[in-house]
Amino acid sequence: MKKPELLAPAGSMNMLRAAIDAGADAVYLGLDQYNARMHAENFTLETLREALDYAHLRNSKVYITLNTLIDDDEMMDAVELALAAYMKGVDAFLVQDKGLASYLAEHLPQIPLHASTQMNVFSLSHSEEMKKLGMKRVVLPRELSMDEIRARAELFHDNDIEFEVFVHGAMCVCYSGLCLFSAMNKSGSRSGNRGSCAQPCRQSYQLWEGNREVAASGKPIRSGKLLSPKDQSALPYLRELMDLGVDSLKIEGRMRDEQYVTAVVSAYRKMIDAIYENKDSKEVLEQVRNDLLITFNRGGSFTTQYLQGRKGPDYLSGEYVGKYGLYWGDIISVSAKAGTISVRSFLPDPPQKGDFLSIRDKEEEIASFPLGKIDVERDMSVVKGLHPDAIAKLSRGMSVYRMSKKIEIPREKLRRTPICGTLRQDGDMIVLDVMVKEGAFAGVKASSSAEIQDLGDSEPLTWERTKEQLQKTGQTPFVFSDLKKDGDFPIALRISNINAMRRDAMAFLAEKILERQTLGRSEKYASGSEEPISSEKPEKMHVVIAEYIDMRRITSGYACGADIYVFPALQIGQAGRINYINELLNSEPQAKIALRLPGAYKDDMIDAVSKAGKLASTHAGERFLGFFGTNASEGTVGLTSGANIYNHFTYMYEEAKALDFLYLSYELTQDQIRKLAMDISGEELHAYMCLHRYGPIEWMQSEFCPLGRHQAHCTVCRDHPETSIGEKTSEKNDHHDDRVDVVCYPGFCRADLFGNARNTVSAETVSEILRMGVPAASVVRFMNEDQDERRMIVDALLDDDTDDEGE
Template identity: 30%
Template sequence: MTSSQTPMLHIPELLAPAGDMLSLKAAVENGADAVYLGVKKLSARAYASNFSLDELEQAIDYAHLRGVKVYVTVNTLIKDAEFSEAARTLQSIAAYGADAVIVQDMGLLSFLCELLPELPVHASTQMTVHNTESVRLLEDLGVKRIVLARELSLEAIGSICDNTQAELEVFIHGALCICYSGQCLFSSMIGGRSGNRGYCAQPCRKQYTLKKNGRVVSVQSNFLLSPKDLNTSEILPHLIEAGVSSFKIEGRMKRPEYVAGVVGIYRRLLDRYAADPTGYFVSGEEFRMLEQLFNRGFTHGYLSGKPRVELMDHGVPYNRGVLVGTVRGQSGGGYVSLKLSGSLNVGDGIGFSCGDVGETVTRISYGGKPLTSADKGMIVDLLLSNSVSAGTQVYRTSDTSLLKSMERSFDSQTPVRKVAVRLKLIAIKGKHLELNFQDSDNNIVRIISEYIVEPSQKNPTTKGDMEKQLLKLGNTVFHPVSLEVISDLDIFVPIKELNNIRNNAVQEMDKIRTSKWKRIFERFIFSLPPHQEQNLGKPLLAVSVNTLDGLLSAVDEGADLIYFGDENYRDHTKAKFKEAHDVVFRAGCRIYLTTPSIVWDYEMNELQLLIRQALEVGFHGVLVGNLGVLRLVQQIGCNFIVDHHLNILNHRTVSFFKRLAAEAVVLSAELTLEQISSLSRYGNVECMVHGDLQLMVTENCIVGSLLGGKGNACCMPCRTNNFTIMDEKGFEFPLLMDEHCRTHIFNSRELCLLDDISSFVKAGVRRFRIDARYMGVQKVQAVVAAYKQRINECVSQEAISGLTCRDLSDKYTKGHYFRGVL
């Protein structure tokens, strides 16, 4: 390839977090191309400071003035009671000139595409987009950018880039969720704080005990669900070459100094690659700085393939800092003798290898004399408030000098981030003084002063005099790259007039750079649409099974609908599908094929074949678990039901899937009965009423990372053993590892709503779902029979009798149906 044929090098946008105004300044001044930030109440980081609407407009103007884009996160699931406020907020976001809004909720997305098409939409990573078909579905809806799931490999990302047109965004640094984002109910179910709504209590950072076949397994440390932090600095060229549009840094909960440091380093790395792709490197100082700013240990995540043990740090769920020394022994008076392997300053934060305690360095002594700082190799006495023994390693968790250095990068009165401008002054005798002011985005300001240039009486104004005044742009965001002065000789222009024309040009350019993005709307009043009349009909009982024995039991006890299959779909054959269909057909039921919530591209063709085989033998349709499979079944042209994995929480989402011809939608397990009653009037809704609720699905095998051996190949202890994890309160959560070595974590309590079925019937629900895939045959019979009887009693209005939840399960929960979530 000749140099003229070399493709243009594309450097992705560097996208930085901004939890507050200081963090926004830190990101902008250190080289971010764009920032993402949240508004109060509508952000997936509800515990971040976030911005009020008034602050948001100021933030957008601040960024736009400096040539930085702003994406506003509205990436939570929206309840109907919140929809009116969300609609007004979104219109304000659009009016203020936001470059895009980041959305998780499909109902909110459809609302935006229909009623605010002027505001570009980015699909949040909370949408769990992990395959090409999902991207294509969102492209078809008009979504401009998709934030991909963090579980994808470089190869998978590259393939999606090659086969879709939308912009793609990936995370490059910061904290990782152990669960696929958008599929986590752990925080929600154990504490009522929904991660899908921005209130995650981070149960993944707690301690758990691993149990194998009911017995405790001794492992080195017990933070079994806590992954390391993502750091892609070393493999950044591979991500650039994959073709993504935007690199995202996690951290809206982090302090501004962290944002400044991480953004500044990745800015240098991207510029370094752009200058010389073959000479890319990460210096030791840069890597150590990333470690010092915050780390739980670093990992490349899934980008280089399944990381197994390298993903997790089972011993440190918090910032571990950088090792700076080892305790040699006690020195008396609260001091310890410390051999330094790195520098240490008074004011630094430190932690210890012996536990999760930490403190601030208040006194360092060397040879009896106090020091403010000590260097690597020194043996010093360190005053501690914690008792530590010899051999304890000391880690610097915060470096006061580094933090001060980072603070200086964004707290100066003189902006660091500058906009290049070209100036042209025209000063001709007898004519108005004129200044043309053009920025790097080709915005042009032409200021014509009221002052008419006069001949000089004594001391003429020289070109040098005029240049000197016009170039005084120090406290503005503008940096002059050229100045042309066209003038007569022997003229007089007062300094005041030069200052005025310069200042007016600056003010006008400020206005242009901020106002050009703003949009004008007529205020609309949002209200819930009228309820549609529903032909309620007889309630139906749906039962999920994954074996023929389970299917027979469910059918014999009166199931109306069968959902057949699970994550291990390779166990199924066309012959098994035919046998299952024939049993159901004879009983007068309908059968649907269950599809997984996670289906990578390399799995899609096989799944498509199975769907076609199931339909060929007479299956009525498909239970859809992700957006990619939804698009697939639309192309096939078959009946489908949308499963609860797609987080259906409001009327717009129900109506959206109804418009796509969904036969029914399975509502989110985070809804209350009152909310369900309202949603049942917008479409055919189904509720999960009994079974094991999945709380998490993780791409990495939890058991394999602990017991699978240290090599690349796992010895698969999950194949012949049963595993659970137990929290500090003694609750046990079953683990199921599927054929792709993904881990599915289930709730410690079985969901049971048998005692409340009459309330659901009165609420308009006409489809009830039992997940019986992990029950024995006798349990399936008992549960299905009990629910069938209870439904019949409700229909016939007979006195309710028979079994209760206590008869079906000694440990059960009613979920959120009567308590709700934050």
């Protein structure tokens, strides 16, 4: 069994110290630009120096998160930022943007890269692409099961790529990198892909009958925290993860504080070490789990929903989305006069003075207070700390929750770098040689010496006394794991000489390590590939693509005058749908079709996707183009907006794959789109730049279904084929702009949320892009329109484009 890296969040310098002291093998942190937690305290290039020194002296690594989408105007700044941080000694960079990744891999291949979970490396076919991008490690999506992780572990290791798994912290209800909810909601200024997620999934919502275009009326189907998952804890799966060779176990939480980091890192350090030494037990697991629950959880427990490979109804946090605490016991009596509360609890670890308690009646908090005094006798505890007036409001049967537990790491348990040492004599000097034993700085050496003293009538020091003194490294980042004496010689030194020699050796070793941080690092740019992309422009420079979002809502024919029609792969096989497609193919002999893949999908859906492709090919023959997906794989002819093409570097990276259609990110403004087109206009381009002209877009693509809530054998989506979600604010319920459509996929227990696009492309912009020589596709997306409406929309769009071209 390999001992994996324990990777901890560091949103500030205090958090970094806390994480490393508690036992983190590595930390990940963001600078003040281009990181997915822009509202954390973060670091600058100046403060990064202190972080690197603290970590490296304690044998921990530092990873920088450059895990947002990068605008064309920002790209070279991001590259220079990465290079500057690398030259300071950063160990690796987590990246989301494939344009940034491909540029760094080609021009600065010396910079180690990790594929962020925001890159959405979901498919089994992605290992080869990650190798070409120069990835040293891939952070796996949180939605994968243990079986799926096992399959990817072998693939990535075969390609000499490490893999990292999230083991603790907040879960996103949407696939990472595919959530536009925050970017499109309300002001639209808080993009998750740009590091400013406002966490709208934690708000209260109402689920309504009918689509978002119809005013809500009557009672909602359901209300509450409909999109807020519990936090994940992979404690029950740690041994299994370690058995299959996981390289890194990641803790989420850069927006938390140092107490949270200390508690969570120390808990996982304890479990990892216990498993590695085969000393884990149910008792240890229970103690660690309870400590984690006290530190932070949502809803009273953790979820392992995806790791276990089975969906269930325990995924959501419920209405209590903040810190929930650990259920400690029930009140059995109160005495306002005595100022006491008697609690019955069967937990082995009672709270201590200063810990906070929360008293609740069902889910409503009645009181919260720091514990003043506690007397424990068997299963009953008598506590003080609450004012008599507050005690008078309490009653028997109310629940008591423990909300805090101070975790302090004893000095001898603080993380330090293991070193070995040798004491030897060299002429009239006694020399202490020290060397780092393991980690990135293994083999770094330093020496110090002291001149042999005339002790007069005093005896030389014994080796035992000398060794004891040399091992007093508590104020340094080092600890001796091995210390020996080389040869039989008298140690004719005083204790003050030993102390000075030890201090000098530790100081010299620290200097050597800090020098090694940047040793051999180069800021030289590689020339990159000079091979031009070989491609031919398509026959038509402009085409119209009509996408059908939810085939269940279409009750009339599909034909509307488009060149290409795109249908959801997960719905094409439903009863009667293929008949509509046959009618379309017969009525429009020049039309072609394609299938839209889910933004991400699990391995057990591969067969369903394959069958959908075969069905489309059987009925459409050569007029079936292939699949549109978020990543290029076998059968893919186009990339959807989930590919996050946000700059021309990413565009050209994907263009080189000989794809036919490239959707731009829905987050780009028209000005950004025009600039992107200008930047690529001199290239030989084959793919159509797909531009959003009309219709709703995916605000959220998820493995979760808000209708069925992962209930077993659920039929809710069949009973409610058209539903929408809006904020639980009564004055907004009649405004459809504030609601989004829920599109479910019966049998797959997953759903996407569709809302209005913030950015649509005008006919003028399309014409301008065409004049630049860039092939373009105008994309219209239909949800609730009838066939006449669809024809009118396409006709109007074509008229606008023709008029503008004439100008």
